[in-house]
Amino acid sequence: MNAHADMSDTDVLSAARESLSGMPVASPPDVETIMARGRARRYRRRLVPGMTGTVAVAAGATLAVTTLAPARHQATPQAGRRPAAHLAAWTVTKLAGGDISVTIRELKDPAGLQGALRTDGIPASVTFAGQLNPACRPYPGGTIPWPPQPPTPLLRQVFPKPDGLLPPSPHRSRGWSQAPGHGSPPPASPHPGQTVIVIAPSALPGQAGVQIAATYGARWIGPVRVVYASPQCTGR
Amino acid sequence: MSNERAEFTDFFRTSWEPCLRAVLAIVGSPQLAEDQVAEAFVRAWASWRKVRRHPAPRAWIVRTALNAGASWWRQRSRELPLADHDLTARGSPGEELDASLLTALRHLSPRQREVIALRIFLDLDTDTIASQLGIEAGTVRMHLSRGVMALRRELTATNDHGG
Numbered sequence: 001m002n003a004h005a006d007m008s009d010t011d012v013l014s015a016a017r018e019s020l021s022g023m024p025v026a027s028p029p030d031v032e033t034i035m036a037r038g039r040a041r042r043y044r045r046r047l048v049p050g051m052t053g054t055v056a057v058a059a060g061a062t063l064a065v066t067t068l069a070p071a072r073h074q075a076t077p078q079a080g081r082r083p084a085a086h087l088a089a090w091t092v093t094k095l096a097g098g099d100i101s102v103t104i105r106e107l108k109d110p111a112g113l114q115g116a117l118r119t120d121g122i123p124a125s126v127t128f129a130g131q132l133n134p135a136c137r138p139y140p141g142g143t144i145p146w147p148p149q150p151p152t153p154l155l156r157q158v159f160p161k162p163d164g165l166l167p168p169s170p171h172r173s174r175g176w177s178q179a180p181g182h183g184s185p186p187p188a189s190p191h192p193g194q195t196v197i198v199i200a201p202s203a204l205p206g207q208a209g210v211q212i213a214a215t216y217g218a219r220w221i222g223p224v225r226v227v228y229a230s231p232q233c234t235g236r
Numbered sequence: 237m238s239n240e241r242a243e244f245t246d247f248f249r250t251s252w253e254p255c256l257r258a259v260l261a262i263v264g265s266p267q268l269a270e271d272q273v274a275e276a277f278v279r280a281w282a283s284w285r286k287v288r289r290h291p292a293p294r295a296w297i298v299r300t301a302l303n304a305g306a307s308w309w310r311q312r313s314r315e316l317p318l319a320d321h322d323l324t325a326r327g328s329p330g331e332e333l334d335a336s337l338l339t340a341l342r343h344l345s346p347r348q349r350e351v352i353a354l355r356i357f358l359d360l361d362t363d364t365i366a367s368q369l370g371i372e373a374g375t376v377r378m379h380l381s382r383g384v385m386a387l388r389r390e391l392t393a394t395n396d397h398g399g
Contacts, residue, residue, distance in 0.1 A: 013384060
């Protein structure tokens with residue numbers, strides 16, 4: 001017998017509150033990052049006709065890039081609840097196994113995308129300015145040539161169904177290509193006009209990041225290269 | 237807009253911890269709880285003009301966090317992880333009690349956990365919990381009663397063992 005056995009319901013709840021409120025929990029993330037993601041979420045509700053311009057992404061992770069595969073369904077839960085007319089400009093989704101999938105449909109709100117990636121643990125720099133971030137330095141051996149054959153252990157790229165502009169790739173399989181032992185496939189094949197980037201943070205060596213430049217007019221995303229992570233380039 | 241930013245920032249700073257504790261008590265995994273609560277605040281800012289008028293915005297955060305997590309896991313055909321390794325490692329008597337209480341909560345149904353968490357961490361009354369969860373007040377009282385019973389059992393057992 002002890003004191004707790006005779007406690008009223010209110011006392012039990014108070015005791016539980018007192019005990020559990022002392023447990024250490026994570027500090028809140030940066031509110032600016034939260035708000036940036038919130039803004040991006042608003043933008044994602046808009047109609048997205050397709051990609052134009054150039055994208056540059058530097059991310060602290062290994063990744064695969066896919067462009068322009070036919071889609072069977074929408075990749076993300078947020079967008080999936082909405083009709084096609086309200087597809088997001090981009091979405092960031094955590095995949096099983098820790099990979100991060102980025103689907104880009106329109107070059108809008110680079111700060112929001114950058115914030116979303118950094119919140120998910122990817123030291124990323126995103127610009128839609130048509131040029132690479134000059135602060136990013138190439139990581140030795142990390143540049144993927146064009147055409148990207150073969151995929152390196154650090155970077156994987158796929159360029160499926162680019163309307164006949166590109167030759168068939170031995171690294172493609174049903175619209176996707178994966179380097180052995182790395183990451184997981186995106187949750188769904190992208191729609192035409194989309195770019196899907198799969199980032200596998202666990203496969204990247206320390207102090208390294210990845211930089212991507214994309215030009216929509218050429219219907220492909222590239223070049224893609226591993227870069228040194230730095231506060232100026234990848235945010236940390 | 238700046239007023240809204242300041243308002244949201246204040247709400248975020250004062251609500252993060254209780255909301256996180258509530259979600260943690262329900263889902264069991266600290267990492268998962270953190271991710272889901274962060275996502276809920278993202279959605280709150282995206283719809284701030286609606287959320288700020290909500291009668292219980294913290295409850296909105298908790299419900300949204302749980303819904304976000306359910307969607308995420310349902311998409312992958314997996315269950316929420318509630319294994320023991322997700323809980324705080326046992327050490328001091330206080331930590332042992334915390335772990336015992338979380339274990340007791342884990343053995344409750346998800347709805348009972350929600351009711352208990354909303355009462356403990358957000359201090360919501362029965363009617364507010366009922367309206368937030370879309371259930372009858374009587375059902376809330378029933379869940380509370382069973383939850384309290386489980387918590388009392390753990391408090392008693394821990395006190396007996398701890399001397």
